[in-house]
Structures are given as C-alpha cells and as structure tokens.
Amino acid sequence: MIPWIQKLTILGTCLVLGPHSIYMFVRSIGTEKLGLRMWTPYDARPSPVHEITVIIQVLSTLVDVTIFTGFVGLYATLVAIACTQLEKLQEGLKNFRNEKELKPNTEQEKLKEHIRFHQSILSFMGALEDTLNILVLGHFLVIVGALCFGVISAVAIWGNAGDLLQIILVMCSITAQLGMYCWFGERLTNQAEGVKQAVWESEWVGAPLQQQRDLAFVMAEANKQFVLTAGGFTSLSHHTLIMVANQVMSYTMFLVNVRDENDRA
Numbered sequence: 001m002i003p004w005i006q007k008l009t010i011l012g013t014c015l016v017l018g019p020h021s022i023y024m025f026v027r028s029i030g031t032e033k034l035g036l037r038m039w040t041p042y043d044a045r046p047s048p049v050h051e052i053t054v055i056i057q058v059l060s061t062l063v064d065v066t067i068f069t070g071f072v073g074l075y076a077t078l079v080a081i082a083c084t085q086l087e088k089l090q091e092g093l094k095n096f097r098n099e100k101e102l103k104p105n106t107e108q109e110k111l112k113e114h115i116r117f118h119q120s121i122l123s124f125m126g127a128l129e130d131t132l133n134i135l136v137l138g139h140f141l142v143i144v145g146a147l148c149f150g151v152i153s154a155v156a157i158w159g160n161a162g163d164l165l166q167i168i169l170v171m172c173s174i175t176a177q178l179g180m181y182c183w184f185g186e187r188l189t190n191q192a193e194g195v196k197q198a199v200w201e202s203e204w205v206g207a208p209l210q211q212q213r214d215l216a217f218v219m220a221e222a223n224k225q226f227v228l229t230a231g232g233f234t235s236l237s238h239h240t241l242i243m244v245a246n247q248v249m250s251y252t253m254f255l256v257n258v259r260d261e262n263d264r265a
Contacts, residue, residue, distance in 0.1 A: 001080050009073030016065050016173045021058055023166055028054040071139065072177050078128055079184040085121045086191040089114060090198035111214050118195065118218055125192070129228055136181065137231025143178050147171060147248050155255040178241060185228040185236025195222040
C-alpha cells in the first residue's frame, strides 16, 4: 500500500488546492471580497493591499494543506511499514515448522529469530505511538474543530451555492484525513492481534516443549492489545470515526432545527 499512499497524498493535495485556489481567485479578483472570509487589522479593500492579502491567503492555504496532507501521508506510511513487518512475522510463525529442510535444532533457532523480530516490531510500534501521539492529538483537535465550524458556516450560508460548495469540499477533505488516521490505526491493531492467530495456526501440537514455551511467550505478548491514540485521549479506530461522524450529524441537525425555528419566528 505504500506506493498508493504516496500517490493518494499527492492526488489529495491537488484535488483540494486546485478547486479551492481557483475559487479564491475568482471570488476576490475585481471585487472587494477576500478569497477567504477573515478579519484584518487594516483596510484590505484598496489596491494593491487587496491583491497582496489575497496572495497571502493563497500561500497560507498552500502551506496548511500540504502540512496536513503530508503529515497524514507520513503517518500512514509508518503504520503501513509496521503492518508489513507484522504480516511477514505471521507468515514466518505459521510456516517455521513446515520447512522440510530444517533440522529440529534449526527450527528452534528459526523460532528464536521470529521472537526477536516480534520484539523489534513491538519496539517500533511503541516508538511510533510515543513519537506521534501528541502531534496526532493536535491534528485531531483541529479536524474536529474544523468540522464543527464548517457545519456552522454551512448552515449559516445555506443557499449560497459557491460558498457552500467550498465548505463541503474542505469538510470532505478533513473527514478523509480523519478516516486515514482511524483506518490505519485499526489496521495496525488488527495486524498486531493477528500474531495470536498465526501462533495458533502453526504446528505447535507435537512440537518440542521448548518451542511450545516460546510460542506461549509470543502469544502472551500478542495478547497485550496495542492501539494508536491521539495523545492517549482517544484511540484511532473505526469506533472513533463513527463516534465523530455521529456527533457531527447530531450537531448539524441541532443547528438546522434552530435555524428553522428562527425562520418561523
């Protein structure tokens, strides 16, 4: 999946920046409007201040989007590397006694290599969580906050097709980033748990006692559930994605009801 992650990161950046930048220029050229609605401590209407402000908005959007998508791509790549190593470990554990050319003592050495490989993967996963969890928490809070403010803006400008389309595009991009975090987090958790199944599917019945003890050690380590988190605040999993989606939908329906009541009043 790593080549696809690289392609999707570039494609996602272009899909967001292309239409978004075009809309900002069309909205601002020849008018007193800015590409993005914002408060400025100066009068941004006269030329060339207006054009300079629009250019700054475009450049800041470029920086923000590339940082967001680039970090998500890096996160997905590192998780995919861990998943790849876990898959290799699972295949090795399933087949380490099926290699007919191996002698009994060689089987034991092979199993020890798998155990050391498993410990190395667990160390990498732990370092991944320790290094990225605070950064992911900041990104996670920005995503949730952006979704909430996006819903407010969408309800407030309902009927303005241009601005509404821009908000929907941004919200879809943000939701896709959250989906990437949660999908890859869930994938890594499942792959880590798959080591238990690989041990069970190995030919442990009838194996020497020492090999059975080593396999039991691997099983005990795999029983410790591993999850990637956003700063320890919440797990990056399908459950979190569904929970955020439900909360955003509830918030949207609440704002729509409030707007309808105000219109009737």
